[in-house]
Amino acid sequence: ANSARDPYWIASVRSEVTDHPEAQAIIEDTCSTCHMPMARFEAANHGRQGEVFANLDNPLAVDGVSCAVCHQISNDNFGEPESFDGGFIIDTSRPAGERQIFGPHEVDIGRQSLMQSAAQFVPTQSAHVQESELCATCHTLYTHAINDSGEESELAEQVPYFEWLHSDYRETQSCQGCHMPELDDDTPITSVLGEPRPQFSQHVFRGGNAFMLQILNKYRAELGVTALPQELERSAGRTEVFLGTETARLSIEAAAVAGSLNAMVTVESLAGHKLPTAYPSRRVWLHFTVSDANGSVLFDSGALRSDGLIVGNDNDTDGTRYEPHYDRIEQPNQVQIYEPVLIDHTKQVTTGLLSAVRYIKDNRLLPRGFDKSTATWDIAVIGDAAEDENFGEGSDRIEYVVDTGDAVGTLSVTAELYYQTIGFRWAENLKKYQTAETERFVRYYEENSERSAIRLAEDSVVIT
Numbered sequence: 474a475n476s477a478r479d480p481y482w483i484a485s486v487r488s489e490v491t492d493h494p495e496a497q498a499i500i501e502d503t504c505s506t507c508h509m510p511m512a513r514f515e516a517a518n519h520g521r522q523g524e525v526f527a528n529l530d531n532p533l534a535v536d537g538v539s540c541a542v543c544h545q546i547s548n549d550n551f552g553e554p555e556s557f558d559g560g561f562i563i564d565t566s567r568p569a570g571e572r573q574i575f576g577p578h579e580v581d582i583g584r585q586s587l588m589q590s591a592a593q594f595v596p597t598q599s600a601h602v603q604e605s606e607l608c609a610t611c612h613t614l615y616t617h618a619i620n621d622s623g624e625e626s627e628l629a630e631q632v633p634y635f636e637w638l639h640s641d642y643r644e645t646q647s648c649q650g651c652h653m654p655e656l657d658d659d660t661p662i663t664s665v666l667g668e669p670r671p672q673f674s675q676h677v678f679r680g681g682n683a684f685m686l687q688i689l690n691k692y693r694a695e696l697g698v699t700a701l702p703q704e705l706e707r708s709a710g711r712t713e714v715f716l717g718t719e720t721a722r723l724s725i726e727a728a729a730v731a732g733s734l735n736a737m738v739t740v741e742s743l744a745g746h747k748l749p750t751a752y753p754s755r756r757v758w759l760h761f762t763v764s765d766a767n768g769s770v771l772f773d774s775g776a777l778r779s780d781g782l783i784v785g786n787d788n789d790t791d792g793t794r795y796e797p798h799y800d801r802i803e804q805p806n807q808v809q810i811y812e813p814v815l816i817d818h819t820k821q822v823t824t825g826l827l828s829a830v831r832y833i834k835d836n837r838l839l840p841r842g843f844d845k846s847t848a849t850w851d852i853a854v855i856g857d858a859a860e861d862e863n864f865g866e867g868s869d870r871i872e873y874v875v876d877t878g879d880a881v882g883t884l885s886v887t888a889e890l891y892y893q894t895i896g897f898r899w900a901e902n903l904k905k906y907q908t909a910e911t912e913r914f915v916r917y918y919e920e921n922s923e924r925s926a927i928r929l930a931e932d933s934v935v936i937t
């Protein structure tokens with residue numbers, strides 16, 4: 474419901490049209506397809522392109538993704554290439570008042586008539602609203618670089634559906650099964666004449682963006698947010714609990730001291746797609762520390778500063794570089810970060826989606842059943858992780874070797890797995906644009922960066 478109010482999305486669109494002014498019309502049309510679907514669909518029906526900035530005061534546009542948008546989508550092209558990039562189909566051949574709106578339950582004639590009279594839609598039973606292909610229409614996005622090199626390139630900007638399809642989860646759990654969990658008990662789904670229905674999917678849309686929910690709530694007046702403060706607070710809280718309990722597991726194994734401290738850390742993903750997935754600003758990383766009996770830190774890899782920067786991460790301190798994938802870590806300035814990294818046609822690291830031609834690194838954690846040797850180009854593991862035998866379906870194992878110097882006595886070893894929806898560099902690179910939209914988001918980020926990360930998992934051991 475707040476997809477069009479998202480200040481990071483607005484700032485990102487502004488940065489892209491600033492970089493590529495000649496393509497502003499098509500950029501705004503493409504970006505409005507899924508973030509402002511009602512206004513964009515209305516424009517398309519009248520032979521116009523969708524607009525972003527001209528619609529920020531349009532109530533139809535800023536209401537984001539409404540219930541009626543998703544529930545009107547038909548399954549005519551589900552799973553087909555033309556369905557992606559916002560290529561969903563809504564039947565406009567029927568006149569207003571007679572259009573179908575789909576749900577998984579059968580509705581009797583009396584209730585059909587009541588809803589048609591009240592909402593101008595005809596409720597129609599169809600199980601396709603519970604299929605992952607519905608979500609894939611907007612959450613599968615390919616972009617094409619805009620540059621003067623003449624190089625043709627297609628980038629898989631976000632493809633969680635194909636990551637899911639290449640995993641074991643395709644047989645056991647749909648997108649909705651995780652992000653819209655079903656209630657155990659039969660539940661009335663309407664407040665008027667509702668009757669208990671089985672397997673009701675909760676419309677909580679739990680995902681990974683608690684940080685943005687908090688920003689929307691804190692700056693609600695500036696952003697025109699209409700949801701009640703307590704509603705967004707509850708949603709952010711549910712998201713944090715979900716991330717902290719159902720996303721990953723972490724374990725420290727074979728920790729011992731023999732001249733130096735050696736420990737194997739295993740990261741297990743519980744997600745049905747790559748972790749993290751979707752928009753490439755997201756990253757997950759390991760924070761590994763060793764302390765002596767007095768509590769003095771002897772080794773610290775992956776600490777997070779209050780401004781959102783990961784200490785030791787090459788990309789955060791220098792936007793032209795990036796942190797490689799590791800199988801073995803021996804120095805504090807080596808950090809295991811699971812992330813996608815983009816490069817442009819000059820092979821320079823970039824956060825510009827329409828400047829990017831390909832990924833130079835993609836070591837995001839893989840879902841269970843994901844065979845990296847048979848993955849297609851758009852979901853491939855890229856970089857050193859592709860050859861790392863300890864990096865595979867569902868998990869990664871990293872060896873830490875720490876010189877503990879003259880330390881004697883008990884050693885405490887701790888590993889934590891953290892997650893950010895917007896990595897430091899992705900916010901930092903917006904500063905150069907000096908537009909109202911980018912400056913607003915950078916201010917939001919800097920004022921709240923200490924809350925930008927969420928701990929997904931942790932483990933600790935004591936070595937005596």
